[in-house]
Amino acid sequence: MKVCIVCQKDIAGKDAVPIKEDFIIRGIRSFKQFFHIAANNELYVCADDVPVHEKRRGEFERSMIFFGVLSSLVVIILIGTLLLSGRFDIFAFISAIVIGVFILLLSVVFKYSPALKKDIDLVQGRKPVLPKELEAAEEKSEKAGVRYIRK
Numbered sequence: 315m316k317v318c319i320v321c322q323k324d325i326a327g328k329d330a331v332p333i334k335e336d337f338i339i340r341g342i343r344s345f346k347q348f349f350h351i352a353a354n355n356e357l358y359v360c361a362d363d364v365p366v367h368e369k370r371r372g373e374f375e376r377s378m379i380f381f382g383v384l385s386s387l388v389v390i391i392l393i394g395t396l397l398l399s400g401r402f403d404i405f406a407f408i409s410a411i412v413i414g415v416f417i418l419l420l421s422v423v424f425k426y427s428p429a430l431k432k433d434i435d436l437v438q439g440r441k442p443v444l445p446k447e448l449e450a451a452e453e454k455s456e457k458a459g460v461r462y463i464r465k
């Protein structure tokens with residue numbers, strides 16, 4: 315089934331933008347497949363939800379930057395303290411890196427929102443869409459900064 319990740323509904327009869335399959339999506343999918351709970355849905359954002367999604371994606375990107383800076387600082391401070399104390403050992407060094415990665419993961423866990431494929435054809439659901447509705451949806455998406463190329 316082709317599903318919108320915002321409203322969780324089938325995109326049949328609507329315009330929708332596919333999301334980029336990144337390593338997080340692929341990771342979640344193989345995790346679910348391993349436990350046989352994968353729905354194997356194709357993931358989209360329907361045109362109506364593009365503005366909402368773009369906002370979430372923006373928040374996720376900002377929190378990635380914030381946690382990225384934070385985790386680098388923590389790692390630098392931890393390793394710096396280790397070096398200054400003169401008790402440097404590889405186990406403590408690895409622990410510092412692990413803590414840094416863990417902090418970075420927090421931003422992914424709480425705010426993750428995938429990127430949209432941009433500059434692509436709109437993917438249509440099964441039912442034909444009236445041109446007027448199409449235009450309105452496209453206009454709405456353009457306001458959110460998404461551009462489409464239509465053949």
Ligand SMILES: [Zn+2]
Nearest residue numbers: 318321360363
């Ligand atoms: Zn939707």
